[in-house]
Amino acid sequence: MKKHSYITGYIVSFLALILLFCLLLSSTSTRNDIIIGEWREVEWKYEKAPQREKKDLTKDEKNAITKNLVIHKAEEWQFLPNGDVILRMNGKDDKLMEWTLKGRGNILKLSQNDNSEHYNLYKINDDELVLYFHTDLQAKGIVKLKFQRIDKGQYAKKI
Amino acid sequence: MLRKYNKYRTVKDNIQLGGLTAFSAGMVNVTSVIIFFAFTSNVTGHYAILAEEIAKGNWHEALIVFGWIFMFFFGNFFSNFIIINFDRKNTYLAHSTPLVVEILCLFAVGTYGHFYYAETLKETEIMVGLMLFAMGVQNGLTASISNFSVKTTHLTGLTTDIGLLASMFTQKRFRENKDLIAKKNVLLTVATSYLSGGIFAGVIYLKIGFLVFYMVCLVIGLIIGYEYYKLKFTKIIRRKREVKRLKAIVSSE
Numbered sequence A: 001m002k003k004h005s006y007i008t009g010y011i012v013s014f015l016a017l018i019l020l021f022c023l024l025l026s027s028t029s030t031r032n033d034i035i036i037g038e039w040r041e042v043e044w045k046y047e048k049a050p051q052r053e054k055k056d057l058t059k060d061e062k063n064a065i066t067k068n069l070v071i072h073k074a075e076e077w078q079f080l081p082n083g084d085v086i087l088r089m090n091g092k093d094d095k096l097m098e099w100t101l102k103g104r105g106n107i108l109k110l111s112q113n114d115n116s117e118h119y120n121l122y123k124i125n126d127d128e129l130v131l132y133f134h135t136d137l138q139a140k141g142i143v144k145l146k147f148q149r150i151d152k153g154q155y156a157k158k159i
Numbered sequence B: 001m002l003r004k005y006n007k008y009r010t011v012k013d014n015i016q017l018g019g020l021t022a023f024s025a026g027m028v029n030v031t032s033v034i035i036f037f038a039f040t041s042n043v044t045g046h047y048a049i050l051a052e053e054i055a056k057g058n059w060h061e062a063l064i065v066f067g068w069i070f071m072f073f074f075g076n077f078f079s080n081f082i083i084i085n086f087d088r089k090n091t092y093l094a095h096s097t098p099l100v101v102e103i104l105c106l107f108a109v110g111t112y113g114h115f116y117y118a119e120t121l122k123e124t125e126i127m128v129g130l131m132l133f134a135m136g137v138q139n140g141l142t143a144s145i146s147n148f149s150v151k152t153t154h155l156t157g158l159t160t161d162i163g164l165l166a167s168m169f170t171q172k173r174f175r176e177n178k179d180l181i182a183k184k185n186v187l188l189t190v191a192t193s194y195l196s197g198g199i200f201a202g203v204i205y206l207k208i209g210f211l212v213f214y215m216v217c218l219v220i221g222l223i224i225g226y227e228y229y230k231l232k233f234t235k236i237i238r239r240k241r242e243v244k245r246l247k248a249i250v251s252s253e
Helices: A002-027 A059-066 A152-158 B011-036 B044-056 B059-086 B091-115 B121-145 B155-168 B178-252
Strands: A037-048 A076-079 A084-089 A092-102 A107-112 A115-124 A128-135 A141-149
Touching (some): A002 B059, A092 B121, B011 B121, B011 B178, B044 B059, B059 B091, B091 B178, B155 B178
Antiparallel strands (some): A037 A141, A084 A092, A107 A115, A128 A141
16 A cells, blocks of 8 residues: 555656646747847857967958858848748848757757758847857867847838 | 576676667767767766756756756666566566667657658757657666666766776786676776767768667667577576476386
């Protein structure tokens, strides 16, 4: 009798935990939802610089690092709910790609045909998006890309 | 490998069980890192990530990581629950049931991944959870039936033990200790198998993708099948001996 009450206690505890887990999960928003929208690049710098004193990247350095990357020259990124992402530079040269989040939502995968690139999604909230990626093109380091969400009103005006 | 429990197990039993299960764990872990960018055979890193996500206030991600840790915990719970409740009725069945459950989980991941996976975050989260459950089941089984001397997915503890043993072997009295030599053999087998499994999976994933999980199922199936064969073989031998003994009694009368 005592054994059964113990097992019942375990089952009830597990079910309660699962229920609480599901309730909490449904009340939080996922990175999948937050990322949807249009973002503008505002900062490019070394998070872990190859040389200690040099953190900022010049435009030439940025171009050299991104030369073989799909994000090359993109200044505005628009994530669509259908899994597409449009990379823009001054409103022209649009590049259509696919995006998906991996891991626990900490890896952003951008792919086009058979090519894919992965970025570490370090931070995201309603206003700011920060991506990290490793580079060893000129010297080994971690590059930080910071984006700001384009204000919806401003975006509508621009269109 | 599976029929014997705790003190009745030999070093050979532990080496066979540890080697094969560690090989499969290495395969699962490396494949999951390649596909899902998440470790699935250990939770040490997940605890650190959980703390980090809570500190950053990323509640959704924290919940997901908590869910993954819970799945690993529940796998261990389930495995040991089956063993301690059914071991006296049928040891082989009690010890092979967790492995059958593990095969079912990994088979589900392999099949879904190969035929239906659309690379969404939700799918990733669920599949990583299922794999952590499977690895928990496996770790719980090996640790439980070997009296905690074999842990196939716990390489932090294993590396610690190897480090301690290596330092102990600087002294002759420890070098000649048979128990320590046996322990060293088990630990090195597990470490080597885990690494080999990981390398093997990393190489074949490039060719067969999600079907790697079918290979893992095959390795685990080998443990169950080998034990079943041994069980049948032992029974036949015993029966023959019994018949021989009875014949001898009858002829002497």
